[in-house]
Amino acid sequence: MEFIPQVAASYPSVQQEVARLAGSPEVRTVFDRFRAQESQFALWQMEATRVAAPPFGEGARGAWLADRFRELGLSDVQVDEVGNVFGIRPGYGSRCVALSAHIDTVFPAATSLNIRQQGSRLYGPGVSDNGAGIAAMLAVASVLGRSRISHGMPFLFIGNVGEEGEGDLRGMRHVFATPRWRDTIAYSVIVDGAGADTVVAEALGSRRFKVIVRGPGGHSWSDFGAPHPILTLARAIEIFSQTPVPVSPKTTFNVGVIRGGTSVNSIPESASMRVDLRSTSMSEIDRLERTLRLAMEQAVAIENLAAAQQKTKKPQVVQSEFVEIGNRPAGELPPDARLLKVIRAVDAQLGNTAQVQRASTDANIPLSLGREAIAIGGGGSGGGAHTLQEWFDCNGRELGLRRILLTMLALSGVGE
Numbered sequence: 001m002e003f004i005p006q007v008a009a010s011y012p013s014v015q016q017e018v019a020r021l022a023g024s025p026e027v028r029t030v031f032d033r034f035r036a037q038e039s040q041f042a043l044w045q046m047e048a049t050r051v052a053a054p055p056f057g058e059g060a061r062g063a064w065l066a067d068r069f070r071e072l073g074l075s076d077v078q079v080d081e082v083g084n085v086f087g088i089r090p091g092y093g094s095r096c097v098a099l100s101a102h103i104d105t106v107f108p109a110a111t112s113l114n115i116r117q118q119g120s121r122l123y124g125p126g127v128s129d130n131g132a133g134i135a136a137m138l139a140v141a142s143v144l145g146r147s148r149i150s151h152g153m154p155f156l157f158i159g160n161v162g163e164e165g166e167g168d169l170r171g172m173r174h175v176f177a178t179p180r181w182r183d184t185i186a187y188s189v190i191v192d193g194a195g196a197d198t199v200v201a202e203a204l205g206s207r208r209f210k211v212i213v214r215g216p217g218g219h220s221w222s223d224f225g226a227p228h229p230i231l232t233l234a235r236a237i238e239i240f241s242q243t244p245v246p247v248s249p250k251t252t253f254n255v256g257v258i259r260g261g262t263s264v265n266s267i268p269e270s271a272s273m274r275v276d277l278r279s280t281s282m283s284e285i286d287r288l289e290r291t292l293r294l295a296m297e298q299a300v301a302i303e304n305l306a307a308a309q310q311k312t313k314k315p316q317v318v319q320s321e322f323v324e325i326g327n328r329p330a331g332e333l334p335p336d337a338r339l340l341k342v343i344r345a346v347d348a349q350l351g352n353t354a355q356v357q358r359a360s361t362d363a364n365i366p367l368s369l370g371r372e373a374i375a376i377g378g379g380g381s382g383g384g385a386h387t388l389q390e391w392f393d394c395n396g397r398e399l400g401l402r403r404i405l406l407t408m409l410a411l412s413g414v415g416e
């Protein structure tokens with residue numbers, strides 16, 4: 001019973017503030033504009049998605065977004081050295097609320113971007129992930145630009161690169177490595193994909209490796225017995241995959257790709273595998289990495305010992321190399337974080353039900369640094385992410401946009 005008065009003392013104040021905001025005439029006007037301007041948001045979404053933004057090739061889409069930021073009257077619009085795009089809606093004080101959406105896609109540069117609309121549905125690769133996030137960010141900047149709402153902290157809009165796959169969160173990593181942003185962002189609201197029914201407040205960590213084994217190679221008949229990269233890998237996988245993983249904290253591993261060899265009658269000169277280690281706990285990821293490295297060392301030792309015992313051969317060895325191809329830190333929002341209270345109050349105000357989830361998003365970076373961040377959807381609904389059949393349905397976008405705006409206003413403190 002003792003904790004209830006404390007909760008009651010803090011919780012309603014956030015709830016009351018959100019209710020006050022939602023009822024203010026300026027905010028209601030802006031809410032109406034979200035509905036009235038839907039066709040414009042869909043146009044932006046399709047236009048953005050038509051500009052190819054493959055991993056490490058987001059420049060053209062970034063330039064497109066910077067133009068929109070300027071048109072919408074954001075100040076200090078700039079593109080940094082990795083390709084992140086920034087724009088500011090000024091406020092007061094030195095700290096700010098960031099609203100970001102990743103602009104990269106998983107699709108290679110050559111992918112045909114046939115983006116089209118049928119009724120309320122938009123179709124095409126990247127249209128939801130993260131066309132929906134880009135459209136939401138532009139929608140918020142656009143309605144604010146035409147409104148008299150003033151907010152406390154400035155709003156920092158960020159279109160960031162490098163969220164997907166081997167981009168490895170490099171855009172957000174760079175934002176939080178840049179003193180100007182790292183020292184001023186108080187809260188990060190990250191819009192990724194469609195929907196309004198989730199809050200990602202826990203960052204799933206992952207570490208990924210390409211492991212390469214190299215050897216002398218040779219003829220399958222005349223060099224039989226030479227140390228063998230594919231057999232070494234196979235042995236390492238066999239040893240590694242015996243390692244137990246806990247159910248809680250949930251921890252997983254995967255060998256997702258194996259490559260190597262030249263022909264059926266050649267001992268390969270090299271072979272490689274790509275391994276994904278994931279956990280909600282950084283120490284479990286560290287443990288899995290140590291286990292993987294140990295398994296590799298054992299497999300190499302066994303293979304080289306066997307080759308050394310081939311008395312007719314001059315000594316030959318295999319060697320392994322680890323290349324880290326991904327490292328996403330884990331972290332989570334503390335239960336008493338203001339951002340969590342605000343999004344819950346906003347959802348209560350809007351009659352929205354949302355589940356707190358754990359995922360790997362741009363929020364991993366601020367969360368791993370102990371900063372307040374959430375990832376939410378841009379409203380509407382979507383499906384087929386990371387496929388050519390991706391779609392987004394604009395119905396319900398309005399709820400997602402209200403949710404984002406109300407959250408930002410509540411976080412910033414609103415001026416009169």
Ligand SMILES: [Zn+2]
Binds near residue numbers: 102129130163192193
């Ligand atoms: Zn995404």
